[in-house]
Amino acid sequence: LQRSGRxxxxxxxxxxxxxxxxxGWGTAIAKLLAKRHEVNLWVRNRSLASEIEKKRENRKxxxxxxxxxxxxxxxxxxxxxxxxxxxxxxxxxxxxxxxxRISKILSSRKAIVNLAKGIxxxxxxxxxxVLREELGVDEIFTLSGPSHAEEVGRxxxxxxxxxxxxxxxxxxxxxxxxxxxxxVYLNTDIKGVEYAGALxxxxxxxxxxxxxxxxxxxxRGALISRGxxxxxxxxxxxxxxxxxxxGLAGLGDLVATCTSTLSRNRLVGFHLGGGKKLKDILAExxxxxxxxxxxxxxxxxxxxxxxxxxxxxxxxEILYREADPLDKLKELMARxxxxxxx
Amino acid sequence: LQRSGRxxxxxxxxxxxxxxxxxGWGTAIAKLLAKRHEVNLWVRNRSLASEIEKKRENRKxxxxxxxxxxxxxxxxxxxxxxxxxxxxxxxxxxxxxxxxRISKILSSRKAIVNLAKGIxxxxxxxxxxVLREELGVDEIFTLSGPSHAEEVGRxxxxxxxxxxxxxxxxxxxxxxxxxxxxxVYLNTDIKGVEYAGALxxxxxxxxxxxxxxxxxxxxRGALISRGxxxxxxxxxxxxxxxxxxxGLAGLGDLVATCTSTLSRNRLVGFHLGGGKKLKDILAExxxxxxxxxxxxxxxxxxxxxxxxxxxxxxxxEILYREADPLDKLKELMARxxxxxxx
Numbered sequence: 001l002q003r004s005g006r007x008x009x010x011x012x013x014x015x016x017x018x019x020x021x022x023x024g025w026g027t028a029i030a031k032l033l034a035k036r037h038e039v040n041l042w043v044r045n046r047s048l049a050s051e052i053e054k055k056r057e058n059r060k061x062x063x064x065x066x067x068x069x070x071x072x073x074x075x076x077x078x079x080x081x082x083x084x085x086x087x088x089x090x091x092x093x094x095x096x097x098x099x100x101r102i103s104k105i106l107s108s109r110k111a112i113v114n115l116a117k118g119i120x121x122x123x124x125x126x127x128x129x130v131l132r133e134e135l136g137v138d139e140i141f142t143l144s145g146p147s148h149a150e151e152v153g154r155x156x157x158x159x160x161x162x163x164x165x166x167x168x169x170x171x172x173x174x175x176x177x178x179x180x181x182x183x184v185y186l187n188t189d190i191k192g193v194e195y196a197g198a199l200x201x202x203x204x205x206x207x208x209x210x211x212x213x214x215x216x217x218x219x220r221g222a223l224i225s226r227g228x229x230x231x232x233x234x235x236x237x238x239x240x241x242x243x244x245x246x247g248l249a250g251l252g253d254l255v256a257t258c259t260s261t262l263s264r265n266r267l268v269g270f271h272l273g274g275g276k277k278l279k280d281i282l283a284e285x286x287x288x289x290x291x292x293x294x295x296x297x298x299x300x301x302x303x304x305x306x307x308x309x310x311x312x313x314x315x316x317e318i319l320y321r322e323a324d325p326l327d328k329l330k331e332l333m334a335r336x337x338x339x340x341x342x
Numbered sequence: 343l344q345r346s347g348r349x350x351x352x353x354x355x356x357x358x359x360x361x362x363x364x365x366g367w368g369t370a371i372a373k374l375l376a377k378r379h380e381v382n383l384w385v386r387n388r389s390l391a392s393e394i395e396k397k398r399e400n401r402k403x404x405x406x407x408x409x410x411x412x413x414x415x416x417x418x419x420x421x422x423x424x425x426x427x428x429x430x431x432x433x434x435x436x437x438x439x440x441x442x443r444i445s446k447i448l449s450s451r452k453a454i455v456n457l458a459k460g461i462x463x464x465x466x467x468x469x470x471x472v473l474r475e476e477l478g479v480d481e482i483f484t485l486s487g488p489s490h491a492e493e494v495g496r497x498x499x500x501x502x503x504x505x506x507x508x509x510x511x512x513x514x515x516x517x518x519x520x521x522x523x524x525x526v527y528l529n530t531d532i533k534g535v536e537y538a539g540a541l542x543x544x545x546x547x548x549x550x551x552x553x554x555x556x557x558x559x560x561x562r563g564a565l566i567s568r569g570x571x572x573x574x575x576x577x578x579x580x581x582x583x584x585x586x587x588x589g590l591a592g593l594g595d596l597v598a599t600c601t602s603t604l605s606r607n608r609l610v611g612f613h614l615g616g617g618k619k620l621k622d623i624l625a626e627x628x629x630x631x632x633x634x635x636x637x638x639x640x641x642x643x644x645x646x647x648x649x650x651x652x653x654x655x656x657x658x659e660i661l662y663r664e665a666d667p668l669d670k671l672k673e674l675m676a677r678x679x680x681x682x683x684x
Contacts, residue, residue, distance in 0.1 A: 218488045223485070224593065252566065341528035
């Protein structure tokens with residue numbers, strides 16, 4: 001494979017970056033960073049890998065976006081040792097398995113950055129916790145915020161947050177991952193960033209349901225602000241900082257997701273609101289809607305921690321108890337009149 | 343005029359309510375409350391008043407929505423003394439003048455509720471401060487939150503907040519204004535609620551500009567969350583409570599406005615982003631976009647209080663200094679890399 005056409009950026013010297021996972025987000029960020037760095041993209045599926053290599057396009061997960069010639073594709077996991085930075089872009093349900101495979105190969109110290117937004121089923125662990133356990137590396141970072149892959153792939157302006165406890169390394173990563181169309185903020189509250197990214201998908205399902213019922217901007221605005229209040233209550237009980245939930249990884253991503261035609265979580269909600277059954281919706285979908293799993297975890301966690309999450313509860317009952325969306329939304333509107341509390 | 347067809351609501355006995363101003367919002371809330379109460383709507387313009395009375399529709403400001411037969415329309419301001427509750431639904435630039443006229447007529451104690459979202463030019467006073475001064479009444483309330491008139495008029499589910507310092511009277515108003523499609527929360531931070539409602543229009547202009555430039559959900563999500571951080575900084579310096587800005591009157595209304603096809607502020611921004619000049623946009627508009635005035639006040643206040651408001655500054659320069667929208671958005675993306683702070 002050739003390494004041609006790569007332009008150097010003034011702000012930061014080249015790094016060797018490995019992206020694990022060629023879904024939409026992994027592919028988009030690999031494309032973005034190939035402008036400045038040597039980027040290698042690990043593709044699990046061999047036929048997808050050779051298609052991406054030949055066509056310079058990931059037609060399955062990021063169709064219509066040309067990938068640069070210097071972006072290298074590989075399938076043999078052994079090659080990850082070439083990189084200094086490892087971006088983990090696999091769905092949350094596959095994170096532990098892939099991390100376990102990587103742990104057996106990893107031979108040198110690397111900066112590890114999680115890109116997934118989800119909570120592990122049953123254990124309720126965040127992705128950085130899963131990675132820390134499997135890789136035995138203390139310094140895990142999570143990159144999150146409003147960042148639809150389709151837009152990053154098209155070079156639309158995007159602003160995200162990178163979170164981790166090692167500020168020095170965090171600043172290096174912040175500088176390395178920034179481009180003129182991709183602005184990275186630094187945050188030390190990794191727990192908050194991870195719970196924010198996961199829990200927002202539950203509220204995206206709720207606003208999708210509202211839209212599917214034919215409700216309008218007023219209802220969506222209310223669900224987003226009351227939904228964020230639920231995220232704050234639950235996320236703080238889980239160890240996140242309040243401010244984080246009001247930042248890019250919380251509010252920013254919540255808004256982008258709840259108002260987007262690109263969000264799979266919102267789309268699932270939309271079909272539910274329109275009267276479809278969950279299993280029929282899922283049968284027609286090719287990709288993962290993380291919120292479907294997160295709502296279960298969020299509901300269980302809230303019950304255990306005795307936290308009031310009426311919107312999450314309504315979404316849970318619509319998804320898993322076949323409750324009627326209209327009845328549930330009416331119930332939310334008819335609750336006892338209250339003082340406004342965040 | 344007849345009072346027929348009025349249904350009584352179980353939750354609260356009828357009140358006599360007077361709505362001042364027959365713009366979109368005044369008309370919509372008059373229609374909503376006429377379900378439960380005796381409602382009289384003051385219309386400044388006589389020909390509009392007689393048209394509304396005859397056609398049972400406000401074709402100018404709330405077209406396509408049938409008004410109930412028990413909603414009474416009047417033009418003689420003297421009649422306001424019939425009501426126990428006065429809802430002030432005039433644009434902020436006209437509030438002082440109308441309040442001054444009312445002050446000369448008012449003969450009995452009433453609950454006064456402001457519905458406008460703006461800051462007075464030059465004085466930078468909130469609408470409740472203007473009303474307090476003009477009417478000599480201490481207990482002013484403000485109703486705010488994500489509440490597009492077109493949706494309330496169509497009976498779409500809507501959730502708002504009523505703010506004032508007298509909790510007992512606040513609770514009575516909360517109960518009186520609630521219907522099964524209009525849920526009212528109570529909040530004591532009237533300053534916060536008013537600054538939130540006014541300042542969100544500045545960010546709506548910003549997201550409109552971004553949309554007009556062809557940017558996407560990621561940019562909008564970033565502008566909303568970084569924009570809310572500006573609202574919080576400035577609003578707290580002006581005496582509002584942080585939580586209020588993250589509630590319905592702040593975040594909720596911000597989201598509804600920034601993602602709506604119904605928002606005039608967003609629309610002005612959209613045309614600016616598309617390359618039109620402000621004066622040409624305004625020449626084509628029939629109604630008020632409050633944000634155009636608010637951005638001036640916000641910019642001046644932030645300078646005086648030495649508060650960093652990069653998005654507000656960019657909007658101000660695009661509107662009043664003929665700055666290029668694309669340059670300004672690029673500048674926002676290229677600022678020094680930072681820690682995320684709300």
